[in-house]
Amino acid sequence: xxxRLVKGGPAPTEEPALSSIVEHFRxxxxxxxxxRFVMRGSLAGLVLALLTQRLAATIGHELPALVMCxxxxxxxxxALALAIVRWPSPRHAARVADRRxxxxxxxxxxxxxxxxxxxxxxxxxxxxxxxxxxxxxSAASEHWPSPLxxxxxxxLATLFVVTAGSLLLLDERGAPPPRxxxxxxxxxxxxxxxxxxTLGELLPGEVSTPDWGGQxxxxxxxxxxxxxxxxxxxxxxxLPAGERRAALDRLAEALREVSVGRDIAERIExxxxxxxAELLRQLAEDADQLSAEAKEQLARALHEAAEDTANSDxxxxxxxxxxxxxxxxxxxxxxxxxxxxxxxxxxDAGDPRADAGPASRREGSTQPEGRGQEQGGAGQGEDDGTNxxxxxxxxxxxxxxxxxxxxxxxxxxxxxxxxEPSAERGSPLxxxxxxxxxxxxxQEDGGGVPGGDGAEPGRREDRGSxxxxxxxxxxxxxxxxxxxxxxxxDDRREMxxxxxxxxxxxxxxx
Amino acid sequence: MIPVSQTQAEIEQFRYIARAIDEQVARTIVGQHAIVRAxxxxxxxxxxxxxxxxPGLGKTLLVHTFARVLRLRDSRxxxxxxxxxxxxxxxxxxxxxxxxxxxFEFQPGPIFANFVLADExxxxxxxxxxxxxxxxxxxxxxxxxxxxxxxxxxxVLATQNPIELEGTYPLxxxxxxRFFFKLNxxxxxxxxxxxxxxxxxxxxxxxxxxxxxxxxxLAMQAFAREVLVADHVADYAARLVLATHPNLPEGAEPxxxxxRYGASPRAAQALILGAxxxxxxSGRANVAYADIRAVALAALRHRxxxxxxxxxxxIAADTLVAxxxxxxxxxx
Numbered sequence: 132x133x134x135r136l137v138k139g140g141p142a143p144t145e146e147p148a149l150s151s152i153v154e155h156f157r158x159x160x161x162x163x164x165x166x167r168f169v170m171r172g173s174l175a176g177l178v179l180a181l182l183t184q185r186l187a188a189t190i191g192h193e194l195p196a197l198v199m200c201x202x203x204x205x206x207x208x209x210a211l212a213l214a215i216v217r218w219p220s221p222r223h224a225a226r227v228a229d230r231r232x233x234x235x236x237x238x239x240x241x242x243x244x245x246x247x248x249x250x251x252x253x254x255x256x257x258x259x260x261x262x263x264x265x266x267x268x269s270a271a272s273e274h275w276p277s278p279l280x281x282x283x284x285x286x287l288a289t290l291f292v293v294t295a296g297s298l299l300l301l302d303e304r305g306a307p308p309p310r311x312x313x314x315x316x317x318x319x320x321x322x323x324x325x326x327x328x329t330l331g332e333l334l335p336g337e338v339s340t341p342d343w344g345g346q347x348x349x350x351x352x353x354x355x356x357x358x359x360x361x362x363x364x365x366x367x368x369x370l371p372a373g374e375r376r377a378a379l380d381r382l383a384e385a386l387r388e389v390s391v392g393r394d395i396a397e398r399i400e401x402x403x404x405x406x407x408a409e410l411l412r413q414l415a416e417d418a419d420q421l422s423a424e425a426k427e428q429l430a431r432a433l434h435e436a437a438e439d440t441a442n443s444d445x446x447x448x449x450x451x452x453x454x455x456x457x458x459x460x461x462x463x464x465x466x467x468x469x470x471x472x473x474x475x476x477x478x479d480a481g482d483p484r485a486d487a488g489p490a491s492r493r494e495g496s497t498q499p500e501g502r503g504q505e506q507g508g509a510g511q512g513e514d515d516g517t518n519x520x521x522x523x524x525x526x527x528x529x530x531x532x533x534x535x536x537x538x539x540x541x542x543x544x545x546x547x548x549x550x551e552p553s554a555e556r557g558s559p560l561x562x563x564x565x566x567x568x569x570x571x572x573x574q575e576d577g578g579g580v581p582g583g584d585g586a587e588p589g590r591r592e593d594r595g596s597x598x599x600x601x602x603x604x605x606x607x608x609x610x611x612x613x614x615x616x617x618x619x620x621d622d623r624r625e626m627x628x629x630x631x632x633x634x635x636x637x638x639x640x641x
Numbered sequence: 642m643i644p645v646s647q648t649q650a651e652i653e654q655f656r657y658i659a660r661a662i663d664e665q666v667a668r669t670i671v672g673q674h675a676i677v678r679a680x681x682x683x684x685x686x687x688x689x690x691x692x693x694x695x696p697g698l699g700k701t702l703l704v705h706t707f708a709r710v711l712r713l714r715d716s717r718x719x720x721x722x723x724x725x726x727x728x729x730x731x732x733x734x735x736x737x738x739x740x741x742x743x744x745f746e747f748q749p750g751p752i753f754a755n756f757v758l759a760d761e762x763x764x765x766x767x768x769x770x771x772x773x774x775x776x777x778x779x780x781x782x783x784x785x786x787x788x789x790x791x792x793x794x795x796x797v798l799a800t801q802n803p804i805e806l807e808g809t810y811p812l813x814x815x816x817x818x819r820f821f822f823k824l825n826x827x828x829x830x831x832x833x834x835x836x837x838x839x840x841x842x843x844x845x846x847x848x849x850x851x852x853x854x855x856x857x858x859l860a861m862q863a864f865a866r867e868v869l870v871a872d873h874v875a876d877y878a879a880r881l882v883l884a885t886h887p888n889l890p891e892g893a894e895p896x897x898x899x900x901r902y903g904a905s906p907r908a909a910q911a912l913i914l915g916a917x918x919x920x921x922x923s924g925r926a927n928v929a930y931a932d933i934r935a936v937a938l939a940a941l942r943h944r945x946x947x948x949x950x951x952x953x954x955x956i957a958a959d960t961l962v963a964x965x966x967x968x969x970x971x972x973x
Contacts (some may be wrong), residue, residue, distance in 0.1 A: 226873065226972060231969075232973070235920075235923075235925060235929035235930075235931060235932075235970070236871055236873075236874055236927055236928070236929040236930060237925065237927055239871050239873065240869050240870075240871040240874070240928075241927075243871045243872060244869065255645075255647065255651075255869065256648055256867050256940035257647040257650035257867060257869065257926075258645050258648065258925050259645045259649055259652070259926050260869050260925075260926040262645050263927075264927075264928060404657045558796075567942065
């Protein structure tokens, strides 16, 4: 290709060889430059695309894939054009070959001789020089570095950017979309705004609670923990109806294995969740009458159901597990509480308001009417404060039909006074844990309680809705105290209930 | 058309003679291989050499040995403060012819030789130095109205002692510039010194054999000048020289800090000529960057004038040249 530039000079036999080898190096050098430019363009495109994507994500705008592809490809195209424009000249290629292959400027000098023949000082040395250059370049051409070696840095940088970008994208996919995240944070703020003050009002002091896990907790901690759990647990509304029903069916299957739970299982299978909840509440109320073997069977069944439904309905599974634990370890109050919680969950399954989650139920509990009010102290820990921690006792002895009705204000006030802990009057179930005689007559303050004589208010313990005091003021697991079971004979229980409900009539009847 | 093989044979012959010169000189001069090679290059390039070193390092012996190996006529001038220019160049002497007429005839001085050893050149007065240096540059001597050419080839190997400066006249820069190379003769190593003692104190002292003559040397000088230099290589030599100038835009940072005056264009000539010989000795017909770097120190060290700061900091010219070489890229 340089023959047209040569006007006489070195023998034609060396010229084609020189042209060929220089062209060979030129092509390789050009391709290297092309690869380098393309790699850099790709790198720039990737970085640009990532930055654009991040920027778009920040402002909450999602760019179409075509735009993103265009952003990524444009630098590549520009780099490609630059590489073609800057394709190396023969002289440049010869000089680079001299440097890379340690040719001691043989090739560039020979090329100069061929291209600028007028300057040749001596034909002999010039011919020798061209031949020497061709020979040396041919021998060394195999040592030309591979294209990968020349773009090693660009390759590493591109790999780094691709890896970083992939991690960023994966991280972004794992996180909720900005809009959804905003909604969630909004819900959380609403919950905090609405529920927080309510709990603050309901729980003015750091009331200590029984040591469930060996550590004392305040109710505020419990509240915080429940809020946290509420964020983690899958809300009922988020579960498909099929999954919820499958979880209930599994519960029914578990309950069917136990004689005391067969009725409940049948109700669940008939999709009568409210009826099942009612039966479960009844079972909770009568938990003290269950034999140890029945409790064990029921606990095992609930435990198995919890394991099977943990992945489908974690909330229900948690309650099942809680009930199983309570049946195994806790006393009557704890067992009743846990079973009532489970009943509430059953109730929620057929209750459209349950979709709003725990926050909604908490809101409902503060309303004068509604389900939360109806439940009274029915074992929802959130309500304990309003009922002075005696909700369990209040409900426990309330007639079934009375729970559906709004309580009489006077009666309610009297009940609250009766159940309000004070130095002079303990909880209706306050006991030392020992066998005590149930007084047959009410005390003058109307707060007659079993063992009221010796009962001192001591420290109040609040586990959910159960409140138990011990004479010595120490902590007492309410589950260990089954005053009614210990004290009240079976044939006289009805009378005791009537007495506490205030519907039992006068002293004569007692 | 000269075949390639013939050119290659010429190059091989050039290398062979040069190697033979080195080997024969090495029979007398122990060690100092770099000095011997540099002197060979200077001779084949037609340049003069300034040797600087302590007394007793074999400088004079080196000159004598080269003269014998090259079968050239040599002379020695011991420079002293009372040496006059005529003592070097020669003078017109009144002769009485056979017919009784008296005429002035030119009596050539010691400079009329192929190999001139100017021993301790810095001990002569500047006037005498100038006479020698003029002869070195012009290669002829003018006495009275007559001009007398010096024999070819003509080489001057001057020596100077770097420590005995009392009563000396350091060569001015303009005169230093006329030397093709300046070589620093170092002290021999322990092995070399042992060999020197062994060779020079024995019964038989090895004598060098002549391997070339004046004609051969002149032919080699002519052949070396045909070596090809690419533009970018010549440009590198030019950039190197420009980099030694502190006041030029191309001046390198070391030169800006420590050099008062940079190298002259003769330095570029010396670089290229020396590089050509170096290329031929490497079997190439073209000059490479490496050839220029190989001769750069010898060609530049005496052409830089360090400034006061360099002297205060005891920065040698060799250090400056090395720094400048590092600061000038090959491809620009």
